[in-house]
Amino acid sequence: MKNKTAEAKKLWNELRESISKKPSPFEGMSEEEVIKQLRKTRKKLWEKKLALRP
Amino acid sequence: MHFVLDANEYIFALGLFKKASCESLIQHFTENMPLHSISICRTIVEEVRSNLAPKDFHKFVKFVNLFNPIGEDFLVPFELGSKYEFIGFKPADAFIAAYAEWVGADALISENRHFLAKNPTLPFKIINAENCLKLMQASLQ
Numbered sequence: 134m135k136n137k138t139a140e141a142k143k144l145w146n147e148l149r150e151s152i153s154k155k156p157s158p159f160e161g162m163s164e165e166e167v168i169k170q171l172r173k174t175r176k177k178l179w180e181k182k183l184a185l186r187p
Numbered sequence: 188m189h190f191v192l193d194a195n196e197y198i199f200a201l202g203l204f205k206k207a208s209c210e211s212l213i214q215h216f217t218e219n220m221p222l223h224s225i226s227i228c229r230t231i232v233e234e235v236r237s238n239l240a241p242k243d244f245h246k247f248v249k250f251v252n253l254f255n256p257i258g259e260d261f262l263v264p265f266e267l268g269s270k271y272e273f274i275g276f277k278p279a280d281a282f283i284a285a286y287a288e289w290v291g292a293d294a295l296i297s298e299n300r301h302f303l304a305k306n307p308t309l310p311f312k313i314i315n316a317e318n319c320l321k322l323m324q325a326s327l328q
Contacts, residue, residue, distance in 0.1 A: 138217065138218065141217045141250060144246050144249055147246060148201060148243055151243050157202075157203050159204045164298070168299050172299070172301070176279060179279035179282070
């Protein structure tokens, strides 16, 4: 478990570092606007998933 | 305790939109891995994916798999999703709620007020990261 924790910490830190170097898709948005955007994405992905169902 | 984290928790914690409570929450889960369990379903993974570069997404999948294998959506009984739609959840939100019930989560963590405003009589709590941190601290005392 100690190894797993260390691996998780390493991966998470690397991820955050990598993301911090790129422009955010939510630049200049308020929290409410980001949530709204994420809800739109959720709806779009869900509709796409339903369309693929036999 | 067993938790399901909504996509917004991962996105905020990753710094795509900075929110300290979400960052602290994931940090807490990572540092106290055997103490709490996190489940994540394919739908949430796909939502996070839509905001990450492919290389970062690969790392994200490796990270979440350290907690639990990703749950495939088709395993969640359809009737459970319908139950949540019936009480007013939007279809995709209903699925996430159904997933939380199906895995036996104690709480679904989300910053989305549409989730947070829902019925308090659900089989799991719906709370934000800040309240989840308080809950976990209280359970340690």
